[in-house]
Amino acid sequence: AQTVTQSQPEMSVQEAETVTLSCTYDTSESDYYLFWYKQPPSRQMILVIRQEAYKQQNATENRFSVNFQKAAKSFSLKISDSQLGDAAMYFCAYSGAGSYQLTFGKGTKLSVIP
């Protein structure tokens, strides 16, 4: 079974600074998909960024980028120029090809300090 590990229960960052959230996963599959979801206090899950395992290039979405290290099974999220609205729970998630189910990590609570 696939597992997703987020080793940082809580993180904090100063406004306008950069922060990196860690995620590692364990799988025997060669084709899979990785996601970062944000859950603000409203509890609405919001997709931040996604990465296909077959793509070597790291995904980027505006201030959000990932460092995908397939051999190390690592998928970290970098948030640049942090804003107060970035404060939320961040979940790393895995989906194996053909499964369509998401396996979530335990989450990292990010606080942004003004």
Added chain:
Amino acid sequence: GAVVSQHPSWVICKSGTSVKIECRSLDFQATTMFWYRQFPKQSLMLMATSNEGSKATYEQGVEKDKFLINHASLTLSTLTVTSAHPEDSSFYICSARSQSYAYEQYFGPGTRLTVT
């Protein structure tokens, strides 16, 4: 873009009664929907996967007779918590599989269930 709604957003019921939660895809057809449970300060736990027109597939440890899932149309899935007890109190979230990107899910806003 793809919107998933849930109703109600918050429900309080008495122990022993049943409660139904609706999950709708508003602007797309969802062949596959998922139901999750989330306890306070914890991650999402997949309860079941439902495909339109067929029986739901439940995850290990989830009671099929307690959590009834129906996916009768391409835009609606329902979760009925039968004979609810206080330990069923939780936050329930549904999601729908994207049609354009199959491995992506669109999430509803969640339903807070409190059983007294």
